[in-house]
Amino acid sequence: MSVITSERMLRTNPLRRLLVRPETGAVAGAIAVWIFFAIVAGGSGFLTSRGVSSYLSVSAELAIQAIPVALLMIGGEFDLSIGSTVGATGMIIAILSTQFGWNIWASIVVALIFAVLVGMLNGYLVIRTGLPSFIVTLGTAYILLGATTGITSIVTNGLTVVNGIDQAPGYSSAHAIFASALGGGQQFPIEIIWALALVALATWLLLGTSFGNWIFGVGGDAHAARNIGVPVTRVKILLFISTAVCSCLLAIILDVKFTNADVLRGQGNEFYAIVAAVVGGVLLTGGYGSAIGAMFGALVFGIVEEGIVFAGVNAEWYKAVIGLILLLAVLLNSYVRKLAMEARR
Amino acid sequence: MSTINTQTLPLLEVQDVSKYFGSVIALKDISMKVYAGEVMCLLGDNGAGKSTLIKILSGVHRPSEGQYLFEGKEVHFTSPRDALNVGIATVFQDLAMIPLMGISRNFFLGSEPTKGWGPFRRFDVQHANHVTREELSRMGIQVRDTGQPVGTLSGGERQSVAIARAVYFGAKVLILDEPTAALGVKEAGIVLRYIAQARSRGLGVIFITHNPHHAYPIGDHFTLLNRGRSLGTFAKSEISREELTGMMAGGEALEELSHELAEFARTDEKAAATLAEVAREFGAEAEGLHVEQLPAKFTGSEQQYADQLPPTDGEGKR
Numbered sequence: 001m002s003v004i005t006s007e008r009m010l011r012t013n014p015l016r017r018l019l020v021r022p023e024t025g026a027v028a029g030a031i032a033v034w035i036f037f038a039i040v041a042g043g044s045g046f047l048t049s050r051g052v053s054s055y056l057s058v059s060a061e062l063a064i065q066a067i068p069v070a071l072l073m074i075g076g077e078f079d080l081s082i083g084s085t086v087g088a089t090g091m092i093i094a095i096l097s098t099q100f101g102w103n104i105w106a107s108i109v110v111a112l113i114f115a116v117l118v119g120m121l122n123g124y125l126v127i128r129t130g131l132p133s134f135i136v137t138l139g140t141a142y143i144l145l146g147a148t149t150g151i152t153s154i155v156t157n158g159l160t161v162v163n164g165i166d167q168a169p170g171y172s173s174a175h176a177i178f179a180s181a182l183g184g185g186q187q188f189p190i191e192i193i194w195a196l197a198l199v200a201l202a203t204w205l206l207l208g209t210s211f212g213n214w215i216f217g218v219g220g221d222a223h224a225a226r227n228i229g230v231p232v233t234r235v236k237i238l239l240f241i242s243t244a245v246c247s248c249l250l251a252i253i254l255d256v257k258f259t260n261a262d263v264l265r266g267q268g269n270e271f272y273a274i275v276a277a278v279v280g281g282v283l284l285t286g287g288y289g290s291a292i293g294a295m296f297g298a299l300v301f302g303i304v305e306e307g308i309v310f311a312g313v314n315a316e317w318y319k320a321v322i323g324l325i326l327l328l329a330v331l332l333n334s335y336v337r338k339l340a341m342e343a344r345r
Numbered sequence: 346m347s348t349i350n351t352q353t354l355p356l357l358e359v360q361d362v363s364k365y366f367g368s369v370i371a372l373k374d375i376s377m378k379v380y381a382g383e384v385m386c387l388l389g390d391n392g393a394g395k396s397t398l399i400k401i402l403s404g405v406h407r408p409s410e411g412q413y414l415f416e417g418k419e420v421h422f423t424s425p426r427d428a429l430n431v432g433i434a435t436v437f438q439d440l441a442m443i444p445l446m447g448i449s450r451n452f453f454l455g456s457e458p459t460k461g462w463g464p465f466r467r468f469d470v471q472h473a474n475h476v477t478r479e480e481l482s483r484m485g486i487q488v489r490d491t492g493q494p495v496g497t498l499s500g501g502e503r504q505s506v507a508i509a510r511a512v513y514f515g516a517k518v519l520i521l522d523e524p525t526a527a528l529g530v531k532e533a534g535i536v537l538r539y540i541a542q543a544r545s546r547g548l549g550v551i552f553i554t555h556n557p558h559h560a561y562p563i564g565d566h567f568t569l570l571n572r573g574r575s576l577g578t579f580a581k582s583e584i585s586r587e588e589l590t591g592m593m594a595g596g597e598a599l600e601e602l603s604h605e606l607a608e609f610a611r612t613d614e615k616a617a618a619t620l621a622e623v624a625r626e627f628g629a630e631a632e633g634l635h636v637e638q639l640p641a642k643f644t645g646s647e648q649q650y651a652d653q654l655p656p657t658d659g660e661g662k663r
């Protein structure tokens with residue numbers, strides 16, 4: 001029997017095996033854009049530690065949201081409310097710490113609880129209505145944005161930016177954990193550590209635990225997964241909670257870093273996170289992808305955004321480049337998926 | 346007398362179960378008992394409600410009306426997980442496989458083996474691969490790579506994976522919805538042997554098939570569904586292979602076919618002789634098997650049904 005099957009087995013090309021890994025495209029893309037900007041902008045600071053720090057910082061901030069978004073997308077759903085969640089939770093912390101004189105840690109706890117509730121609401125609405133999460137979370141995104149702006153305006157007499165977080169009790173310990181710099185004089189922000197910790201956690205979850213297997217299952221075919229005993233509702237709601245909580249983590253980092261909160265902070269991140277996940281090899285249809293890929297997708301994004309600044313052209317050009325990379329990535333993903341389904345034949 | 350004979354409590358029982366999908370009556374007043382150590386064959390045309398019934402048994406659907414008893418106690422499964430937890434494993438007609446996931450990840454999806462402790466408990470991938478490879482080779486399927494996406498397997502291989510999975514996880518009841526549909530003769534034989542093995546281990550097996558050559562040798566009892574209603578349950582000793590075949594083909598359908606062939610023969614002079622002969626044969630067969638003659642057996646009383654346990658006919662045993 002085994003003789004027969006080995007006769008029928010072609011030798012698998014190791015290169016082909018590497019190609020079908022979801023993150024391969026993003027790793028190659030990150031190297032490519034890095035080389036490009038090293039040549040174009042190498043003389044104007046891209047290669048200095050300030051340059052490296054700037055793109056790593058942008059990438060890390062994006063990765064903090066893109067990694068849970070990648071998990072959610074592998075689980076077959078989208079979350080367009082993560083941008084507004086940054087604004088809302090950031091403002092909760094700012095208002096409680098500056099207007100009500102709370103210890104910043106207490107306001108952080110309230111913001112985290114709020115984020116968990118937002119995630120649960122998103123998940124519950126998506127499951128109960130059976131509507132596409134794209135639309136449901138777009139609705140909650142606008143509700144959050146509008147309510148945050150409205151309530152902030154009432155509490156602060158018409159402001160949209162609340163300053164003075166550094167005056168709050170507990171700020172210095174919060175600064176050490178969320179906004180300090182690493183490595184002496186070099187300004188490598190600690191958010192890089194947060195992003196790396198998240199990618200490690202997400203990768204372990206995805207590949208090393210039962211829960212990770214369930215994520216692939218519900219994203220691949222929720223109906224089949226339920227029939228074989230996967231608690232589909234629980235998995236999806238937990239994934240929505242994770243995107244909201246990580247958005248809150250980003251809000252904390254940015255609040256502490258800038259010592260203020262802005263109701264508009266985070267707007268647009270919902271799409272940047274999807275871009276990073278897709279560039280990182282996550283399938284739009286769910287069931288396939290990796291957290292490491294999403295991290296490299298975020299790195300591509302950061303290198304392009306900052307590289308263009310160092311190259312000295314209008315910074316808005318980065319959007320055109322990102323758009324192009326996104327299209328290429330989607331094409332590559334569909335090709336890789338085809339390969340994946342053939343690779344081991 | 347075997348131990349099964351003294352057992353009076355059905356492993357699994359439904360009483361007057363109905364299922365409505367909106368205005369569609371998928372099932373109406375179905376009653377059925379399955380005992381440990383017996384194979385219950387569910388028969389019926391396409392759309393008769395077989396899959397709907399087993400989806401109620403496996404926790405996918407909740408019955409709109411009626412009761413579901415497992416080991417004598419009424420149960421209200423809210424998901425297939427509940428059914429799996431009491432030991433009911435199912436091979437669904439659509440197999441419930443995730444095409445992009447590997448074989449062993451599919452095999453253990455929802456029931457992953459773990460090692461380690463507390464927050465460090467992790468999916469024991471090695472054990473999963475090992476068991477998957479072993480269980481599949483017992484079914485005659487040699488996998489090259491347990492990480493191979495299930496979507497790249499052949500239809501029959503995929504069906505074998507689903508069956509091996511259900512056999513592995515089914516502790517008390519094994520439900521198979523047309524498991525042999527895509528299988529070759531040899532592989533179908535292996536599945537039938539699995540069913541017989543499960544029965545001799547004391548499992549209750551519910552087996553749906555359109556193939557009388559698979560149903561008759563293995564079945565102890567046969568329940569016939571027709572357009573959502575039960576035409577009754579009867580023991581193997583009450584029915585011959587020919588009668589079973591006739592019921593499954595539908596006596597009326599055979600008769601109709603003979604008329605069509607006769608009509609065709611009239612319009613084609615050359616083929617007339619041979620076709621008329623075929624038509625006559627079908628006509629005779631249809632006559633002998635006409636469904637109208639069967640209800641006396643289908644409506645056999647409950648007492649009669651109970652008396653027939655266990656099957657006296659040993660043909661299904663290995």
Ligand SMILES: Nc1ncnc2c1ncn2[C@@H]1O[C@H](COP(=O)(O)OP(=O)(O)OP(=O)(O)O)[C@@H](O)[C@H]1O
Nearest residue numbers: 366369371389390391392393394395396397398438
């Ligand atoms: N989810 C559903 N919604 C609406 N109608 C349904 C649903 N599931 C089944 N039905 C209907 O119930 C009837 C019975 O379907 P079922 O799948 O149980 O048939 P079956 O006996 O398994 O047929 P087959 O031999 O073709 O598999 C069909 O008419 C079908 O259209």
Ligand SMILES: [Mg+2]
Nearest residue numbers: 395396438522
């Ligand atoms: Mg069916």
